[in-house]
Amino acid sequence: MNVLRFELKKAFQSPVVSILIMLFLFFNFWLIYKHAGIREELKVTNQLVERFGYKIDSEMSAKLQDYYQSKLQKMNKLTNEKFGKTYERAGDFFAEYEHRNKELSEEELHVITETAIVESYYELIQKIDQTYRHLDLSQNAKMDIKGYGLSGKTAEVTREYYIKLKNRLDELIEAGEHKNLFFIGYVYHMHSFLFKDLMRQMIFEVMILVVLITGHVTTYEFQNQTCLTVYASKRGRKLMLDKLVANLFASLCICAVILGATLLVYFLVFDYSGLWGIPISSFFNSEFSFPYISWWKLPFGIYLSCVLVVFIICQLFFTVITYSIAVWIKNNYLVYAVFAILFGFCVLIPGIIPKNLTAIFWTRYTPFSLILNPHLWFIGWNVFTPKKYEWTTTVIWTCLLAIATVVTFLKFNKEQID
Amino acid sequence: MLVVNHVSKSYGKFEALKDINLEFSNGVYGLLAPNGAGKTTLIKMLTTLIFPSSGEILYNGTNIARLGEKYRELLGYLPQDFGYYKNYSPRQFLSYLGALKGMDKKVVNKRMDELLKLVALEDVATKKMKKFSGGMIQRVGIAQAMLNDPKILILDEPTAGLDPKERVRFRNLLSELARDRIVILSTHIVSDVESIANEIIMIKDKQVLYKGSIDEICKKIAGMVYETSIPYEQANMFKKEVFSLSEKQEDGLLKIRFISKKTPEPTWTAVKPNLEDVFLYVYRDDIQESGAS
Numbered sequence: 001m002n003v004l005r006f007e008l009k010k011a012f013q014s015p016v017v018s019i020l021i022m023l024f025l026f027f028n029f030w031l032i033y034k035h036a037g038i039r040e041e042l043k044v045t046n047q048l049v050e051r052f053g054y055k056i057d058s059e060m061s062a063k064l065q066d067y068y069q070s071k072l073q074k075m076n077k078l079t080n081e082k083f084g085k086t087y088e089r090a091g092d093f094f095a096e097y098e099h100r101n102k103e104l105s106e107e108e109l110h111v112i113t114e115t116a117i118v119e120s121y122y123e124l125i126q127k128i129d130q131t132y133r134h135l136d137l138s139q140n141a142k143m144d145i146k147g148y149g150l151s152g153k154t155a156e157v158t159r160e161y162y163i164k165l166k167n168r169l170d171e172l173i174e175a176g177e178h179k180n181l182f183f184i185g186y187v188y189h190m191h192s193f194l195f196k197d198l199m200r201q202m203i204f205e206v207m208i209l210v211v212l213i214t215g216h217v218t219t220y221e222f223q224n225q226t227c228l229t230v231y232a233s234k235r236g237r238k239l240m241l242d243k244l245v246a247n248l249f250a251s252l253c254i255c256a257v258i259l260g261a262t263l264l265v266y267f268l269v270f271d272y273s274g275l276w277g278i279p280i281s282s283f284f285n286s287e288f289s290f291p292y293i294s295w296w297k298l299p300f301g302i303y304l305s306c307v308l309v310v311f312i313i314c315q316l317f318f319t320v321i322t323y324s325i326a327v328w329i330k331n332n333y334l335v336y337a338v339f340a341i342l343f344g345f346c347v348l349i350p351g352i353i354p355k356n357l358t359a360i361f362w363t364r365y366t367p368f369s370l371i372l373n374p375h376l377w378f379i380g381w382n383v384f385t386p387k388k389y390e391w392t393t394t395v396i397w398t399c400l401l402a403i404a405t406v407v408t409f410l411k412f413n414k415e416q417i418d
Numbered sequence: 419m420l421v422v423n424h425v426s427k428s429y430g431k432f433e434a435l436k437d438i439n440l441e442f443s444n445g446v447y448g449l450l451a452p453n454g455a456g457k458t459t460l461i462k463m464l465t466t467l468i469f470p471s472s473g474e475i476l477y478n479g480t481n482i483a484r485l486g487e488k489y490r491e492l493l494g495y496l497p498q499d500f501g502y503y504k505n506y507s508p509r510q511f512l513s514y515l516g517a518l519k520g521m522d523k524k525v526v527n528k529r530m531d532e533l534l535k536l537v538a539l540e541d542v543a544t545k546k547m548k549k550f551s552g553g554m555i556q557r558v559g560i561a562q563a564m565l566n567d568p569k570i571l572i573l574d575e576p577t578a579g580l581d582p583k584e585r586v587r588f589r590n591l592l593s594e595l596a597r598d599r600i601v602i603l604s605t606h607i608v609s610d611v612e613s614i615a616n617e618i619i620m621i622k623d624k625q626v627l628y629k630g631s632i633d634e635i636c637k638k639i640a641g642m643v644y645e646t647s648i649p650y651e652q653a654n655m656f657k658k659e660v661f662s663l664s665e666k667q668e669d670g671l672l673k674i675r676f677i678s679k680k681t682p683e684p685t686w687t688a689v690k691p692n693l694e695d696v697f698l699y700v701y702r703d704d705i706q707e708s709g710a711s
């Protein structure tokens with residue numbers, strides 16, 4: 001316990017770590033700040049949910065229509081006074097009078113904007129059934145096969161994949177999982193923003209820190225030439241075990257700091273109150289013509305938790321990978337280089353494999369490939385995001401790294417320390 | 419009792435030590451050999467940092483590799499190149515090593531105070547070590563080795579970098595310590611071990627050449643060491659016939675100490691051999707070679 005404290009101290013004493021943490025947090029806050037302009041508009045969603053609930057059914061739809069009509073009336077009264085004109089749709093105002101915005105007070109503009117947003121919800125709700133009716137997954141299969149140049153066995157896998165996804169989609173539609181309000185994905189892209197831009201940025205930030213710290217702590221005695229003194233002490237080579245524990249703990253701390261601070265600010269800026277229970281497969285969450293279809297029914301809160309769990313597990317993987325490299329190599333700069341090469345290698349491999357070999361699928365079961373698309377975790381998006389992709393990768397790499405760690409220990413126990 | 423049993427050590431194809439047999443019980447052992455003889459190699463094997471290529475090292479009858487923690491718990495070790503954390507103070511560094519030695523925090527603090535005083539570092543105990551001189555670092559190393567009150571204290575060239583005053587202090591300290599423990603120190607400086615070692619171990623050609631008390635070892639060349647004074651002109655001729663140990667100027671003559679197996683001449687005075695004479699004589703080839711190269 002005592003030793004662990006000293007090892008942890010080594011992890012955080014380096015000024016580079018503190019500076020990087022500050023810098024990364026600044027990047028994250030900056031990214032959030034840049035996106036924060038839509039903050040007020042998003043609040044309309046919370047208001048609607050508060051008023052009508054997020055479940056979309058005919059009753060709710062009717063209520064929303066009434067609400068929309070009253071809003072539109074209010075707005076028309078306002079525009080009539082100001083410009084002597086009324087509108088059939090709030091959207092028309094913006095199409096026509098973009099330049100007149102300045103003639104309105106902030107409050108007046110807000111009324112119109114709000115009406116336009118409610119209008120979008122109202123109109124989009126009418127389109128849900130039609131949109132889902134027109135989804136043809138066999139078409140997606142064809143596009144994947146053509147787009148990625150798949151053939152033979154891999155083409156077959158793709159067709160099977162979309163049959164599976166179709167089943168899930170039918171189930172989802174049956175259960176009405178898609179008929180829920182959420183921030184309008186087409187307009188605000190909140191899913192991409194949170195899970196792609198921000199989450200991926202954080203994944204790389206934490207990865208850099210974790211690799212840096214683990215390489216540093218693990219090679220510390222060899223870099224400072226204290227290896228003779230330290231490994232001849234009572235604790236001896238078991239110190240490497242303490243270092244592993246300290247590294248894992250330090251990684252968790254880094255995750256906590258970066259994720260904690262960034263998400264705290266994120267959820268302070270963007271109000272998700274009332275939305276935590278909304279399934280991620282909601283029609284309103286979709287940002288493209290093809291919606292996000294999660295493989296299981298995952299409410300936003302649960303989905304976020306799952307993403308965070310995978311996030312942390314991946315970082316622990318990176319810790320153990322770096323650690324194993326470091327025990328063998330003993331020079332922290334070389335360790336960083338080897339990790340970078342390994343990363344590049346694992347990401348490039350799937351791309352250079354002939355497209356008719358199923359290896360293009362299973363070579364993606366690495367944490368390095370996994371972290372590239374955090375916004376598609378647990379989601380059936382294309383043939384490369386199969387069901388259980390995340391968990392399978394996790395289980396495989398837990399086993400692989402457990403073996404690697406044991407081998408590393410055995411090797412280090414027999415190693416000559418010069 | 420620590421026993422080295424038929425131990426050999428090779429680095430790849432290079433054999434550093436061959437069939438070493440030694441026994442250590444309480445007392446000071448001086449491992450005396452020139453550079454590259456294998457002192458550090460032997461010591462690293464005694465501290466389980468490297469492993470013998472063949473043979474075994476036993477402590478009270480059990481292989482030290484098997485004893486593991488139980489053996490290292492008794493160990494105090496100062497490596498030849500003592501590394502330290504530049505941004506730590508001696509106190510912080512000793513606390514860390516105390517933790518690694520499995521010591522209780524309170525005990526560490528108490529021992530630390532005593533030891534830092536003993537090595538005359540109490541004034542700088544909380545200063546960062548990056549500003550320390552080489553001798554100060556070496557003293558931190560000595561303190562560190564003695565932190566856990568080891569039963570087996572192994573010091574690899576402990577006096578390197580110490581000034582004469584500290585050297586004397588250190589020597590006195592060791593002879594006191596050695597009453598109830600094994601102290602092994604390696605050195606190529608004869609005077610370090612001359613006054614305190616109960617037993618000297620000399621390694622030559624990868625093997626133990628001599629092992630015994632200083633008197634026993636000096637007897638190996640008893641009756642062969644002489645001193646005489648000669649004019650400078652004859653010096654070169656003379657040195658071809660005898661093995662010169664030391665020379666110095668005295669009253670316009672060259673006073674020379676040497677070894678000769680021939681019947682002594684009347685101008686030669688027989689003197690009592692000392693350890694340095696043995697060292698110089700035993701390693702004469704090594705020394706001449708390294709002097710020539």
Ligand SMILES: Nc1ncnc2c1ncn2[C@@H]1O[C@H](COP(=O)(O)OP(=O)(O)OP(=O)(O)O)[C@@H](O)[C@H]1O
Pocket residue numbers: 418429432434451452453454455456457458459460498606
């Ligand atoms: N890791 C190693 N790999 C290969 N050869 C080595 C290694 N360590 C030591 N040697 C060789 O083994 C021999 C003995 O080295 P060692 O360090 O034990 O000598 P030493 O007696 O401690 O010398 P010094 O007085 O200079 O400290 C040397 O010839 C050295 O070159």
Ligand SMILES: [Mg+2]
Pocket residue numbers: 457458459498574
């Ligand atoms: Mg040495």
